[in-house]
Amino acid sequence: MSGPRFEPVRTVRAYERVVEQIEEAVGSGALTPGQRLPSERELMVQFSVSRSTVREALRVLQARGLVRSRPGDPGGAEVLPFTPAALHKSLATLARVDQLSLGELVGFRMTLDAAANLMAARLRTEEQLAEMESAIGAMRAAAQRGYDAFSAADVAFHDAVARASGNKLIQICQDVVRSIVLGLVSDRIAGEADRAALMARSIRHHEEVLAAVRAGDGPLAARLSRQTMYDYYVAYVPAAERAALRSLLD
Incomplete structure (x- = not known):
């Protein structure tokens, strides 16, 4: 039948x-x-x-x-009131049980970071720009000490941009998704043959984003963010999921 x-x-x-x-x-x-x-x-x-x-x-x-x-x-x-910890636990559980793929998580992070950059370019204060500049300076210094210190400085930059967006939900979701993605790919990043080149490229990308945010060019800041995330993570994402990430690029 x-x-x-x-x-x-x-x-x-x-x-x-x-x-x-x-x-x-x-x-x-x-x-x-x-x-x-x-x-x-x-x-x-x-x-x-x-x-x-x-x-x-x-x-x-x-x-x-x-x-x-x-x-x-x-x-x-x-x-209980809503907390970032509760959201983190829920998303982490979804990731662990394979309900969220790495490609979906990276795509969501590309979207979140682009939105944060767009808003930060229009709303940032001089103090917040100084925080971003300081974080990039810490990235340059940490590149000589090792990847863990570099990663912490990288996180500080993204946190500064997220705060400058003025949107608490973006800040929370960005923190949650970033930690899950980094947890999923940290072993592969640690095995990169030339992490020094990887860090140097990342610093250049962050400098470009900061220049766009400083100039108030939100669309450019958002576009740079999506491209940077794509370039950084695409090699770790299964080939079948890469088309979805490319669709987020301009």
């Missing part, structure tokens, strides 16, 4: 439904940071589930950084 082929239906465990409903309540604002969930007993009644199901749901929610549950606390679990 011809026709579509269907996948077996996965039985959804009760605790997953509890997690979904509480996540939806947090996402909609029905539950806000600082509020407490009902007690375990009350949750058992409202969801019509066992105590073990409630506790497993709370364990998952706590692992995701949504609530804090203290053993012996007579009150219900506390809803």
Whole structure:
């Protein structure tokens, strides 16, 4: 018989439904940071589930950084405010279970950095320009000491640009995605035959970006950022994913 082929239906465990409903309540604002969930007993009644199901749901929610549950606390679990750590944990988990490929992560980073550069070129202050200049100076000095120190100075430059964008979400996402990408490729970078050339090229790229930001040329700063990220990471990305990265270039 011809026709579509269907996948077996996965039985959804009760605790997953509890997690979904509480996540939806947090996402909609029905539950806000600082509020407490009902007690375990009350949750058992409202969801019509066992105590073990409630506790497993709370364990998952706590692992995701949504609530804090203290053993012996007579009150219900506390809803936590959004934090970069929670976002980092969620994205890192997705990357570990192969839901996000390296190509997708690099593409997202290209997009984030370009947006940060565009906004920084239009909004930066003289003090923020000085921070970027200082970070590049630290990169030059660190190139003689080793890649770890150089990488830290590189991060300082991108953090300065992100702050100059004035957008906290860009800052958070950029920090999260950068650390995940670097974690995935750090071993391969460490094995580069000529890391000195790699660092020298990176410094030149950062100097070009700073010049564009200083001149207030947002489109150029964004374009340079995307090209720099592409040049730096494309060799580490599987060939099948490179077309998606090229599509981000002008």
